[in-house]
Amino acid sequence: xxxxxxxxxxxxxxxxxxxxxxxxxxxxxxxxxxxxxxxxxxxxxxxxxxxxxxxxxxxxxxxxxxxxxxxxxxxxxxxxxxxxxxxxxxxxxxxxxxxxxxxxxxxxxxxxxxxxxxxxxxxxxxxxxxxxxxxxxxxxxxxxxxxxxxxxxxxxxxxxxxxxxxxxxxxxxxxxxxxxxxxxxxxxxxxxxxxxxxxxxxxxxxxxxxxxxxxxxxxxxxxxxxxxxxxxxxxxxxxxxxxxxxxxxxxxxxxxxxxxxxxxxxxxxxxxxxxxx
Numbered sequence: 001x002x003x004x005x006x007x008x009x010x011x012x013x014x015x016x017x018x019x020x021x022x023x024x025x026x027x028x029x030x031x032x033x034x035x036x037x038x039x040x041x042x043x044x045x046x047x048x049x050x051x052x053x054x055x056x057x058x059x060x061x062x063x064x065x066x067x068x069x070x071x072x073x074x075x076x077x078x079x080x081x082x083x084x085x086x087x088x089x090x091x092x093x094x095x096x097x098x099x100x101x102x103x104x105x106x107x108x109x110x111x112x113x114x115x116x117x118x119x120x121x122x123x124x125x126x127x128x129x130x131x132x133x134x135x136x137x138x139x140x141x142x143x144x145x146x147x148x149x150x151x152x153x154x155x156x157x158x159x160x161x162x163x164x165x166x167x168x169x170x171x172x173x174x175x176x177x178x179x180x181x182x183x184x185x186x187x188x189x190x191x192x193x194x195x196x197x198x199x200x201x202x203x204x205x206x207x208x209x210x211x212x213x214x215x216x217x218x219x220x221x222x223x224x225x226x227x228x229x230x231x232x233x234x235x236x237x238x239x240x241x242x243x244x245x246x247x248x249x250x251x252x253x254x255x256x257x258x259x260x261x262x263x264x265x266x267x268x269x270x271x272x273x274x275x276x277x
Contacts, residue, residue: 001096001204002053003046004148005075006087006139007039009060010104010114011155013175013192016184018114022061032065035102037193038154038175040072042101045197046152047073049204055095059087060102086265087135088142097151097207098143099200105158105178106134108226112158113176113184122271124248125226129218131165138223138264140166140215145257149212152203154196156184169212171203223252223260225267235274239267 009021012034020031043054054075058065064079071077083089091098105112108125109132117123117134128137136150136159143150143166150167153160160172173195176186187195206212227233227248236242241263242250250267252260 001051001207002094003051003055003097003099003204004091004095005039005042005054005056005099005101006059006103007035007056007066008087008100008102008104008135008155009035009065011102011159011175012038013186013189016113016182016186021114032067034189035060036066036070037189038196039066039101040070041193041196042099042152042154042200043071043073043075045200046097046099046204048197049201050208051097051204055090057083057087057090082269084262084265085142086268088139088261091142091146091148093146093148095146095148097204097212098148099152099203100136100139100150100163101152101154101196103136103153103155103159103163104134105156106132106137106162108132109134109162110158111178111180112156113178113181115158115181118268119272122227122232122268123225124228127222127224129221130224132162134159134162136163137166138261141217141221141223141257141261144215144217145261147214149207149214151207151212152200154199166215166217168216169206171199171206173199217257219255219257220253221255221257221260223264225250225252225264227271232271232274235271236267239263239270242267
């Protein structure tokens, strides 16, 4: 069985501050160590559950947060910026399971440590078929298009609650309970890794048993996006498929979920540039 893992950072146990997530800060090295341990736990567990091939897509920040020499299980590592499918790069229909490791809550939901939806300076909310989502729900469009179930999710409790509608058969690991957007009660890193390894193994066993359904996104699908400012909504309409629906909102709609997602990626990149990032 083939497993594809998208790894983020804000949902890792013990990480509660942007300085732990951004290069150039003294705390970043520790953040990377904590992330690498949880990713390796997911790989080890997946292999124990029957995975024969694992591909990692580094989906955080500059997307080069792991030490490739320390990656467990001989997993292949997709890293670097400007990927056409961004957080979902590398996934295709040949995989049997999607894992989301270290994910976080949405910008518009309940308090979740360092919550955001792709770019907190641009997006204030997102909805898939009318359901409010974070990055996991947007990314589920690609999993549905390729026919690959989301089998494992780790992050804080809000992350799991937001992802569960698209991952009804997945194994969750709640690494921390967010208190505010800047604080959380985390599992000890060793315990978080233990639970992730066990959860990843159980997830693969569920996949092998045919117990993990697809995200279940009906078509034609809609992706509604709300922006922090009206000028960002205007810039968003420069992207093919994005239609202005309100002063600070656009919608992308269609039968092809991959086309919706790629339009969103283009929209994300162009608004980053327009916003000076």
